[in-house]
Structures are given as structure tokens and as C-alpha cells.
Amino acid sequence: MRTVFDGDVDVAYMSMYVDARDDWARSLGNAVGGQENGICGAAEPGHLHLMTGMHTGHIRLTIEIHDTAPALDDHWEDIVEASFTPETATVCLNQWGGGTPCEFALAATTYRVRYCATGMDAGNDMNVVLDGEPHVDSYLLQFWPAPERPDRVLKQTSRQAAYWHGHARSQPPPPTPEERAEAARRAAEEERERRLEAARQYEIRAWGGREPSDRLRNVRGNVHGLRLLDVHLAHALDAADPAVRRRIARWAVRRAFEAAGLAQISWIAPALDALDAGDRLPEPFDDLRRAFDRVLGDPGVPRSTVVISALAPREISRQAVALPALTAAAEPDALHAAVDAVYAAASSFGADGGAFLAEVRRAFPELGDVPDPPDPPVPTMPPEMLRGGFTG
Structure with missing residues (x-):
């Protein structure tokens, strides 16, 4: 036998604790649930609640x-026993509200705990x-190795012990490990569903109060750029017939190129004709980088600028902003083509992008009654379009 502690312990709310849990964040629940005794709560694994x-x-x-069960000492007024299995090698005696009067080591096995008390009524008085x-x-708290078995009351003298024993017997037993695992699974599933629903509601708000279709949600390109500019038009393009989307894409390119002074350039006009005919774009428009180099390097191409960011106003080449509309409109997927061409075209109009988007509605009644965009911001071009030489 060895004594690991013999001294005073500060208590509050008639409680002190022995803890050897590997998860201190775990809820303690009801430490005496399902027990016969109420002064040594051992219903929670790795924890003792001592009254x-x-x-x-x-x-x-x-x-x-102790190595084996010690003899009973009948001078104690109240004596109970319970089983205890530490989850950690170090066991802590903790006071209510903080403080650890002692720590001691226990081997990784199951123990029988005997809790003896005297003077409980006098202390309560x-x-x-x-x-x-x-x-x-x-x-007195005694530990010795022993197989797990139900707790029991060996001696009851005080009114206080009788009260707490009665309380314990009225409490339901704690959940089994299987029930804990199932509760954790359900909680995780509920949390997953909560997060999914929160994400869905966020998406609905981001898409103007409507949940986007999977097609619109997953379309590549600048769909979120168009969503920020004109979310209602993005929904309308999604609902439109593919042939209408293709016409809108080609029309948007023409409008952007005409406004930027590109449609009248002799070596650019054939690319617009090829787009209208559904043919492969001629060189250099089969490669966007080479097309940029040609457009920006040709002294015969007009030079003008637009402001493309309301947050950090910056003038940028209008011709460079309009150019991606051409390659976008040639995309095989009609929705991708329409979304990117309209976005690039609206961006090329800068602060007048809202007027262009209103023009789309008027030019294509097939889209139906599309609500006006809620105060569309000045377009912001994606980083990949902000190459050196674009600024005016």
C-alpha cells in the first residue's frame, strides 16, 4: 500500500474530482446516472465525482x-465502492473551480474504488x-486492481449520504459506448446538414434569391463575374435555348468590337465573319495571347480606355478588354460562350456596362421579362486579363 495524498482539499458546492480522461473537452453528463450510490459518481469513463x-x-x-482489496475500516460512517478505469497514465485530484492538490500514476487497468466518509452531516450543518x-x-479514497462490476453501498449512516444515494437511483444510466458513438454520428450528420443548408442559403442570396441550376453553377469561365454584374441576366441565359445563347454571344462580340473600333480593322473583320458562320477562328485569333500581341502592337488599331474597377479605379485598354469576347463566343458550350462573351463585352463598356446589359434585354426578347440588375457595379476584370500593356 502507498499513500499518494494526505491533506486538506478545498471544496465548493460539496464537490471534488478525480480525473484521468484522454478528452478533457468531453461533456461529463450525469456522473451518478444508473448508480446505487450517489457520493462517488463513476458513471463517466475516467472520471470520479466525489461528494x-x-x-x-x-x-x-x-x-x-493497494495491490488487493483492503480490509474494511468500520469507523467510517459511509462507505461505497465503484469501478474506475483511467484513460491516461496520470490521475489528477481536482478542486471545484480549479487547482490540483495532487497527481499520481495508475497502471492502465480497471480498479475498484472505495470512498469512505465520516462527518458528512456535521460538515453539511x-x-x-x-x-x-x-x-x-x-x-478516504482507495484504489486496487479489480474487474469491473456495479457500484454498491457498503455502509450508510449520514443523512447526506442517504440523500445523494436516493438522488442517484432516480437518475437514468449514462449512454453506452455504442449509444455515444451513434449520438456522435447523428450530431456530425446534423452539423453536416446544417453547413450544407447554410451554404445553400448563402448561394441563393449570392444568386439574387434563386438557386442556380447545376448547369449554371458548373459552367466554366466568368460566370461569377456576370453574376456580380447582372445575376438576373445570368439566370436568363441559363434558361434560354442554346441557339439563342449562341446568337447573343455573337451579337455581344459585334457590339464590343464596334464600340472599341475593332470591327472596322481589315484583318479583324474576317474573324467576326468566321464566328458568325460557325467556322474556326483564323490566325491569330486561334490563340488569345498572340491575338493580344497583334491587336496591341498594331498602330492602326484605335486606342481608348475604360475604368474596370469601382474599388480601385484603373484605366485599361478598351480594345484589350473587348478582345476576349471573341474567343469566348467560339466556345463549344453555348452557355459558356454566352456568359463569357456578355461579361467581356459589358466590361469593355466600363462605366456604361449597365447600359449595355439593358441593351441585351431589348435586343433579345426571347429572354423574357428579365428584371433589371440591382445597381450593377463597374466591371472588374479577372486577373488573367490584366496583362502588361493593357493599361492606357
Whole structure:
């Protein structure tokens, strides 16, 4: 036998604790649920909740480790036993509200715990013991290796112990490990569903109060750029017939190129004709980078600028902003083509992008009654379009 602690412990709310849990964040729940005794709560794995008679103040406690079951000492007024399996190698005696009077080691096995008390009623009658006053109630906690079995009351004398035993017997047993696992699974599933629903509601708000179709949600390109400019038009393009989308894409390119002075350039006009005919774009428009180099390097191409960001206003080449509309309109997927061509074209109009988007509605009644965009911002071009040489 070895004594690992023999001294005073500060208690509050008639409680002190022994803890050897590997998860200190785990909820303790009801430590006496399903037990016969109510003064040594052992229903939670790796934890003991020890009741005292004294409400607030210091009590006397001795902790002993035995190799086998020690003999009963009948001078104790109340004696109970329970099983305890530490989850960690270090066991802590903790006070209510903080403080650890002692720590000791236990081997990784199951123990029988005997909790003995004397003076519980006197401690409860005293209620509070101030610093410097002698302790009123005393306790003994003994550990020894033994197979797990139900707790039991070996001796009951005090009114306090009788009260807490009655309370324990009225409490339901704690959940089994299987029930805990199922509860954790359900909680995780509920949290997953909550997050999914929160994401869905966020998406609905982002898409103007409507949930986007999978087709619109997954279309490549600048769909979110168009969503920010004109979310209602994005929905309308999604609902439109593919042939209408293709016509809108080609029309948007023409409008952007005409406004930027590109449609009248002799070597650019054939690319617009090829787009209208559904043919492959001629060189250099079969490669966007080479097309940029040609457009920006030709002194015969007009030079003008637009502001493309309301947050950080910056003038950029209008011709460079309009150019991606051409390659976008040639995309095999009609929705991708329409979304990117309209976005690029609207961007090429800069602060007049809202007027262009209104023009789309008028030019294509097939889209139906599309609500006006809610104060569309000045377009912001994606980073890949902000290459050197674009600024005016």
C-alpha cells in the first residue's frame, strides 16, 4: 500500500474530482446516472465525482493505492465502492473551480474504488469552513486492481449520504459506448446538414434569391463575374435555348468590337465573319495571347480606355478588354460562350456596362421579362486579363 495524498482539499458546492480522461473537452453528463450510490459518481469513463458534506471550505482527504482489496475500516460512517478505469497514465485530484492538490500514476487497468466518509452531516450543518478553522468532515479514497462490476453501498449512516444515494437511483444510466458513438454520428450528420443548408442559403442570396441550376453553377469561365454584374441576366441565359445563347454571344462580340473600333480593322473583320458562320477562328485569333500581341502592337488599331474597377479605379485598354469576347463566343458550350462573351463585352463598356446589359434585354426578347440588375457595379476584370500593356 502507498499513500499518494494526505491533506486538506478545498471544496465548493460539496464537490471534488478525480480525473484521468484522454478528452478533457468531453461533456461529463450525469456522473451518478444508473448508480446505487450517489457520493462517488463513476458513471463517466475516467472520471470520479466525489461528494462531500461541507459545501465550501476545506476537508481532509487521504488517497491510497493497494495491490488487493483492503480490509474494511468500520469507523467510517459511509462507505461505497465503484469501478474506475483511467484513460491516461496520470490521475489528477481536482478542486471545484480549479487547482490540483495532487497527481499520481495508475497502471492502465480497471480498479475498484472505495470512498469512505465520516462527518458528512456535521460538515453539511457547518456548511462553510473558513481559512484557519479545523476541518469537520474527512474522507478516504482507495484504489486496487479489480474487474469491473456495479457500484454498491457498503455502509450508510449520514443523512447526506442517504440523500445523494436516493438522488442517484432516480437518475437514468449514462449512454453506452455504442449509444455515444451513434449520438456522435447523428450530431456530425446534423452539423453536416446544417453547413450544407447554410451554404445553400448563402448561394441563393449570392444568386439574387434563386438557386442556380447545376448547369449554371458548373459552367466554366466568368460566370461569377456576370453574376456580380447582372445575376438576373445570368439566370436568363441559363434558361434560354442554346441557339439563342449562341446568337447573343455573337451579337455581344459585334457590339464590343464596334464600340472599341475593332470591327472596322481589315484583318479583324474576317474573324467576326468566321464566328458568325460557325467556322474556326483564323490566325491569330486561334490563340488569345498572340491575338493580344497583334491587336496591341498594331498602330492602326484605335486606342481608348475604360475604368474596370469601382474599388480601385484603373484605366485599361478598351480594345484589350473587348478582345476576349471573341474567343469566348467560339466556345463549344453555348452557355459558356454566352456568359463569357456578355461579361467581356459589358466590361469593355466600363462605366456604361449597365447600359449595355439593358441593351441585351431589348435586343433579345426571347429572354423574357428579365428584371433589371440591382445597381450593377463597374466591371472588374479577372486577373488573367490584366496583362502588361493593357493599361492606357
